[in-house]
Amino acid sequence: MKVSVCVTLLLLCCISHAKAVTVESCPKAAGSFIQTQVEETVTLTCVTDGSMDPSNQNELQWYRNGDLVDLKEENRLYRSSLCVQPVTREDNGAIFTCQLKGDASVNNSIELDVQFPPDLNDTEEVFVEETSNVVLSCDVLANPPVTVAWKKDDELLDLTSGSYKTTNNGITAQLTVPKVKRDVHQGTYTCETTSSVYGIRNKTFKVTVEDKVLKFPLGPTIAGVVVVVCTIIIAIISRRDQIKKCCKLN
CATH class of the missing domain: 2.60.40.10 (Immunoglobulins)
Structure with missing residues (x-):
């Protein structure tokens, strides 16, 4: 998911009202939801209420699922725009919230309803x-x-x-x-x-x-061979004197 900052005036399709900030969106929102498809583009623009005093109290912030979105300075006062481009499956259910930096209680949110098919056909x-x-x-x-x-x-x-x-x-x-x-x-x-x-x-x-393959029990077999070899060596060492006598007689 790529979130890019839109600093120019964009053609907007819908306006949903809040107490002191307004979120405008394209495509058109149904209440607080925007239905879209993967690979499409969603434009969100937040503006302050015209009745508010023109001051730094009007500075705007955007959050995506509670995480602050980095905005350029010129995209924070009075009007702030975001573009979600392209929309991905991971954007389904993502909540974008615009709020006043000086008063977090003044906010408005939009949730993305991204439609996408199952990843099949192979x-x-x-x-x-x-x-x-x-x-x-x-x-x-x-x-x-x-x-x-x-x-x-x-x-x-x-x-x-x-x-x-x-x-x-x-x-x-x-x-x-x-x-x-x-x-x-x-x-x-x-x-x-x-x-x-x-x-x-x-x-x-x-x-x-x-067909079921009979797996050769390699581990137990190696252990068995080692035991047999060690037994033979020990037997030879313990009877070395008898072996020497037999060799001399022959």
């Missing part, structure tokens, strides 16, 4: 050993929220069978397949989201089930 190759578990994850964070469905080979999964487990916290949707079997679970899975704003979007997982 394909992922997944390889899993038979009898292992596999977890498929997709990013479903969106505004407005989306509904999520899981499919296998273009057919809706029967999530009541107990063969699959799903979770969705509004940010990530996951499908867990426990104890994978090649003849049952290998195939193409789809995480499909539906939205009244963005329509249908999906992410595809091509799941390949491989």
Whole structure:
């Protein structure tokens, strides 16, 4: 998110009134909310009430989610402008507050309602050993929220069978397949989201089930070899005299 300072008079779409400061915005605000899209530009301009005395008491400050925005000196008196350009997903829910530096109780705020789709529309190759578990994850964070469905080979999964487990916290949707079997679970899975704003979007997982590999227990094997070697060496040392006698007789 980039916040740049606008020092020239801008074409404004809406005026929302406050007690002593007024926040003007483009695009038009609905109450204290501005609905916009990612990659768009939002312009905010704060002006002091004309009835106030012209003095340094009219110096303005901008805050974004409680953090002070750095303004040039010429953009603080009577009229102060900000540009949010470009708008990003991280700007959703951001609250911009304009207030008098000399009286923080004189303020006005605008909240951004940024609409954005889920980040999907790609394909992922997944390889899993038979009898292992596999977890498929997709990013479903969106505004407005989306509904999520899981499919296998273009057919809706029967999530009541107990063969699959799903979770969705509004940010990530996951499908867990426990104890994978090649003849049952290998195939193409789809995480499909539906939205009244963005329509249908999906992410595809091509799941390949491989033969289970018997893992060689390297650690225990090395330890066993070391024990055997040490035992042999100790046996040789303890019987060295007998070995020397046998060698002389031969």
